[in-house]
Amino acid sequence: xxxxxxxxxxEVTEMGQEVTLRCKPISGHDYLFWYRQTMMRxxxxxxxxxxxxxxxxxxxxxDRFSAKMPNASFSTLKIQPSEPRDSAVxxxxxxxxxxxxxxxxxxxxxxxxxxxx
Amino acid sequence: AQTVTQSQPEMSVQxxxxxxxxxxxxxxxxxxxxxxxxxxxxxxxxxxxRQEAYKQQNATENRFSVNFQKAAKSFSLKISDSxxxxxxxxxxxxxxxxxxxxxxxxxxxxxxx
Numbered sequence: 262x263x264x265x266x267x268x269x270x271x272e273v274t275e276m277g278q279e280v281t282l283r284c285k286p287i288s289g290h291d292y293l294f295w296y297r298q299t300m301m302r303x304x305x306x307x308x309x310x311x312x313x314x315x316x317x318x319x320x321x322x323x324d325r326f327s328a329k330m331p332n333a334s335f336s337t338l339k340i341q342p343s344e345p346r347d348s349a350v351x352x353x354x355x356x357x358x359x360x361x362x363x364x365x366x367x368x369x370x371x372x373x374x375x376x377x378x
Numbered sequence: 379a380q381t382v383t384q385s386q387p388e389m390s391v392q393x394x395x396x397x398x399x400x401x402x403x404x405x406x407x408x409x410x411x412x413x414x415x416x417x418x419x420x421x422x423x424x425x426x427x428r429q430e431a432y433k434q435q436n437a438t439e440n441r442f443s444v445n446f447q448k449a450a451k452s453f454s455l456k457i458s459d460s461x462x463x464x465x466x467x468x469x470x471x472x473x474x475x476x477x478x479x480x481x482x483x484x485x486x487x488x489x490x491x
Contacts, residue, residue, distance in 0.1 A: 263486070264480070292476050294478055294479075295449040296478075303484065304469065304476035304479075306483075309478055311476065320478075350421060352423060354479075356476065365411055365473055365475060365476060366413075368425070369415075369423035369424075371422050372423075375456075
């Protein structure tokens with residue numbers, strides 16, 4: 262099991278540019294979560310999906326943020342245009358029923374550190 | 379809405395000693411899960427231990443154990459025989475079913491040689 266995969270691990274971009282973060286959940290998991298971590302606000306939910314359908318996007322800061330999950334093995338988080346206040350670590354996590362694994366337990370990817378200058 | 383409070387922003391412990399990290403939460407739910415996650419400098423979020431609210435027995439994972447007091451809404455983490463590799467941020471988190479985790483602000487633990 263490769264775990265949750267995120268790319269890129271680091272992203273540095275200039276204000277106004279489009280940024281796309283990618284996530285591959287654990288195979289068989291049917292829930293996918295995007296979290297953002299900042300010093301000021303800690304860890305907070307941006308959006309989550311169940312069976313590729315967005316369930317709650319109330320944490321998405323504004324229209325500059327959008328997320329998609331075109332299939333069970335891939336999700337993207339896009340920021341357009343990016344601003345310096347978007348600088349943070351973005352985590353993807355997945356959960357679901359797997360043989361030998363507990364229900365509801367969320368497994369995190371390594372995160373993407375985004376810096377917007 | 380649920381809230382999670384970690385009242386100790388920073389703690390330190392000598393290697394091989396025992397340390398306890400505090401966490402309290404507020405909820406009106408009766409069935410839920412509680413977790414402790416470890417975040418080392420690599421920033422990877424690592425699940426340390428989980429507790430189901432319906433279980434009275436406190437969870438234990440090797441050197442890590444919890445003291446779960448449901449009535450008091452308290453969920454502390456005890457680390458025994460602390461090791462240098464335990465140095466990290468520790469987050470307490472609340473979960474109700476297949477919903478997003480609600481995290482505390484974290485406790486930065488330093489293990490001193």
